[in-house]
Amino acid sequence: MADNQPDSALQQFTQGVPLCDEEALFHIDSQGRWFYRGEPLPDKFCRLFATILHLKSEGYFLMTPVETVRVEVAEFPFIINDYEETQDGHFTLTSSIGTQFQLAGRDAFVVDEAAISVSLGRGLSAKLGRACYYRFIEQYMLNPEGDVK
Known part of the structure; x- marks a missing residue:
């Protein structure tokens, strides 16, 4: 099949195509x-x-x-400059070059000390740019008092 x-x-x-x-x-x-x-x-x-x-x-x-x-x-092939969460919990990400990616949900984000990143397919990944990084932390990781959830 x-x-x-x-x-x-x-x-x-x-497959087998020569390296230029x-x-x-x-x-x-x-x-x-x-x-x-x-x-x-x-x-x-x-x-x-x-x-x-x-x-x-x-x-x-x-x-x-x-x-x-x-x-x-150098680091990640894509830098995410904006994201939007839809009603169903999915995310639309927009990169610094204007490409858009769809994510199934918040669980797709990987948070570590150095960055917040996501896997995109074809082995690729992206990290949230500075403004998105702080916005994500404020929206999803801090409670209203500013403490970690």
């Missing part, structure tokens, strides 16, 4: 800004490339049926 999942189909097309260059042609800095060969990349191209970004055991890659390109990521 054939697997009709989009990720599975892409994996079939990209050993050197990373793209870089994502700690603020979620994308660069191509050291030059800033416009957000519309970042959003396009984000759709083919994957994390494998060897690192981050842009993967197409024709080539695979190495991407250097």
Whole structure:
């Protein structure tokens, strides 16, 4: 029986595709800004490339049926600048480059000393930007007196 999942189909097309260059042609800095060969990349191209970004055991890659390109990521590939909780408890996250992600609920957020992060699929993850970080803590982790819940 054939697997009709989009990720599975892409994996079939990209399996064995040669690495374009050993050197990373793209870089994502700690603020979620994308660069191509050291030059800033416009957000519309970042959003396009984000759709083919994957994390494998060897690192981050842009993967197409024709080539695979190495991407250097400083910390997280996405920084979340805004989030909205829906009536049913799901979340819509918006990244610094304008991409949107859906989460099933608050349990998807991982809180540790360094960051609040989420898994996004394809091995990718994102962290909440500073304003979202403090907003999340205030909304979900503190009681009205300002103490930890």
